[in-house]
Amino acid sequence: MAERGARLLVADDNKVNRLLLARSLTLQGHRVESAENGRVALDMLRRGGFDLLLLDMEMPEMDGFQVMEQLAADPLLRDMPVIVTSSLEGVAHVVRCIELGADDYLHKPVNPVLLRARIDSSLEKKRLRDQQKALVERFATSAVAADLLQGGFALGGKRVQATVMFCDIRGFTTIVESQGPEETIDLLNTWYTLMFEAITGQSGVVNQMIGDGLMAIFGAPLPVTEPPLAAVRAALEMTEMIELLNAERAAEGKAPLAIGVGIATGDVFAGYTGTQERATYTCVGDTVNLAARLEAHTKQAGRGILVDGATQAALAGRVASDSLGAVQFKGKAQPVDVFAIDAVRPS
Amino acid sequence: MSDIIDRVVFSELQATAGADFVVELVNTFFEEAPQMIAELRAAQAAGATERFRRGAHSLKTNANTFGATRLGTKARELELGGLPSDPAGIDALQALYDEAAAALKELSRG
Numbered sequence: 001m002a003e004r005g006a007r008l009l010v011a012d013d014n015k016v017n018r019l020l021l022a023r024s025l026t027l028q029g030h031r032v033e034s035a036e037n038g039r040v041a042l043d044m045l046r047r048g049g050f051d052l053l054l055l056d057m058e059m060p061e062m063d064g065f066q067v068m069e070q071l072a073a074d075p076l077l078r079d080m081p082v083i084v085t086s087s088l089e090g091v092a093h094v095v096r097c098i099e100l101g102a103d104d105y106l107h108k109p110v111n112p113v114l115l116r117a118r119i120d121s122s123l124e125k126k127r128l129r130d131q132q133k134a135l136v137e138r139f140a141t142s143a144v145a146a147d148l149l150q151g152g153f154a155l156g157g158k159r160v161q162a163t164v165m166f167c168d169i170r171g172f173t174t175i176v177e178s179q180g181p182e183e184t185i186d187l188l189n190t191w192y193t194l195m196f197e198a199i200t201g202q203s204g205v206v207n208q209m210i211g212d213g214l215m216a217i218f219g220a221p222l223p224v225t226e227p228p229l230a231a232v233r234a235a236l237e238m239t240e241m242i243e244l245l246n247a248e249r250a251a252e253g254k255a256p257l258a259i260g261v262g263i264a265t266g267d268v269f270a271g272y273t274g275t276q277e278r279a280t281y282t283c284v285g286d287t288v289n290l291a292a293r294l295e296a297h298t299k300q301a302g303r304g305i306l307v308d309g310a311t312q313a314a315l316a317g318r319v320a321s322d323s324l325g326a327v328q329f330k331g332k333a334q335p336v337d338v339f340a341i342d343a344v345r346p347s
Numbered sequence: 348m349s350d351i352i353d354r355v356v357f358s359e360l361q362a363t364a365g366a367d368f369v370v371e372l373v374n375t376f377f378e379e380a381p382q383m384i385a386e387l388r389a390a391q392a393a394g395a396t397e398r399f400r401r402g403a404h405s406l407k408t409n410a411n412t413f414g415a416t417r418l419g420t421k422a423r424e425l426e427l428g429g430l431p432s433d434p435a436g437i438d439a440l441q442a443l444y445d446e447a448a449a450a451l452k453e454l455s456r457g
Contacts, residue, residue: 016376016409023364023372058401087408089427109412112363 006123007049010034011041011067012056012085017108021054021085024112028119038062042070045077052122055102057086057093068100079129081122085110162220163227163265163311164288165204166295167195167238168213170258178255188212191257194245198237202230207282215291217283220270228265228307228314232341235261235305236319258304262295264288265310290336293329303340312339351443352450356414366455373455376409380444383409387425387437396430406440415447 008030012018015036022032033050035041039062045053053071057064064084071077084097087108094105103122106114169175169191176184192209199206199216203224208215216234219227238259246256266287294306301324312321320342326335361369383406390399403426410419421440425431 014405014408015379016372016412019372019375020364020412023368027364058404087404087411108408 005029005031006051006119007031008033008052008054008119009041009044009050010054011036011038011059011064012054013037013059014056017056017085021110021115024110024115025054025119028112028116030119038064038067042067045071045080046074048076050080051126052081052083052119054083054085057084057088057097065096065100068097068102072101079126081126083118083122158269158271159267160220160270161227161266162268162270162283162287163218163231163263164268164283164291165199165216165218165231165235165261165263166213166291167216167235167259167261168295170260170299172212175255175257190245194241195238198241199234201237202234204230204234213295215282215288217268217270220268220283226314228263228311229318231263231265232305232307232311232315232319235263235341239304260295260298261305262291262293262298262307263305263311264291264294264308265314266290266308289331290329293332293336294338297327297329297338301338301340305341307339307341309337309339312337351415351417351446352454353414353416354454356411356416357451357454360413370455373413373451376413376451377448380406380409380448384437384441384444387440388434391431391434391437394430399430400426410447413447413451415443415451418443418447 008025010018010021010025010032012021012034013036018034018036022034025032033044035044037059038055041053041055042062044050053067055064055067062070064086068082071080071082082102084102084105085108086093086097086105097105103125104118106118175187179187191212192214195214196206202218203222204216204218205221206214206216216231218224218231218234224230238261242257242259249256264287266285268283268285268287270283272282290308294308298304298306303324306324307321315321321339322342324338324340327338328335364372383402386402387399387406389395390402403422407419407422407426410416410422418440421436421443425436425440428436431437
């Protein structure tokens with residue numbers, strides 16, 4: 001059984017058609033709004049909240065075919081169920097509608113019984129699709145989910161320019177030893193929530209969680225305007241959130257937390273690794289190793305956020321940094337220029 | 348006004364949408380249809396084939412909604428017939444509309 005009471009949009013330039021369709025749908029328990037042409041309909045859909053579109057084909061300003069083309073090109077509206085209601089003659093029109101992604105085609109005047117059946121079936125399909133999407137997102141992150149839903153799944157990857165971030169809680173072992181396991185899990189959940197918020201807020205993707213640490217990528221799988229700047233801003237927000245968390249912890253008489261963040265920019269090899277049954281989106285390459293080394297180096301350097309030369313150069317002075325000179329890391333042939341980011345808000 | 352309105356179609360409409368609502372809907376049709384016919388005349392005079400076809404298409408759909416079968420058939424003829432060289436077809440359509448409107452007025456209030 002499909003749920004009743006969905007929010008539907010009726011797009012038809014003919015007032016009698018619009019009123020009659022809206023009436024039928026209201027009587028079936030739905031909430032109905034209407035638009036008198038395709039452009040108005042598209043604007044309303046883009047504001048969000050609709051479950052299904054009933055679309056007339058012949059309309060002034062923007063016709064039904066154009067509306068469906070626009071929907072198909074819009075990642076947020078691509079999955080909007082569309083039922084075409086038209087009295088255009090000829091199978092060619094029906095075929096074109098189905099090709100453009102219409103769920104169904106109803107001839108006008110629309111039979112109310114048929115209308116009800118088609119709407120229920122479309123809403124049910126949408127519900128299953130939404131459920132599937134939510135499931136993928138819970139286990140992936142929305143960017144990876146979007147990439148999966150768009151391109152399908154295939155092992156292997158591609159070389160991309162990206163910024164990689166590693167972050168962990170300093171002295172986590174000491175904290176674990178000083179409190180019970182429930183409290184530790186609580187703390188980790190809070191910490192992850194705050195870090196995810198900051199990272200996804202800057203369009204980064206958290207792709208690994210390892211105990212008290214995480215790895216995030218900016219610029220893959222989906223492009224980000226300026227990955228280095230986004231990563232550094234995320235790191236600054238993360239630092240700020242930890243300060244807020246520490247204020248709460250202080251009030252409860254608990255020791256403050258500190259995080260270390262390492263950021264590096266360059267070529268990475270990004271894609272799905274694992275098996276057909278169990279795979280994860282990840283990045284490998286020198287840039288990834290360097291970000292991990294920089295994160296580890298925060299302890300010796302006594303600074304919260306360390307970045308490599310490529311990241312620092314891409315900031316172009318928009319975030320203050322100071323040079324710590326060249327550092328020789330394990331596994332690196334050449335010493336690497338290291339910069340510390342001051343934990344102040346970027347202007 | 349014998350077969351100007353198909354009673355089966357019209358009473359089904361009343362049964363599914365509600366008789367009161369159909370009164371409203373008929374009144375909306377009375378507001379819209381004269382504009383559509385005027386649009387047909389303007390399109391015919393201007394030689395605007397597509398505008399003419401669209402106008403006839405719209406009127407056809409509404410006529411069929413109310414069971415105004417003969418009006419619907421005439422509108423369909425105009426929709427599929429291309430741009431006419433004279434307004435004779437529109438005059439015939441107008442006559443059918445007037446007849447259908449009178450019948451609808453009576454039926455919807457009956």
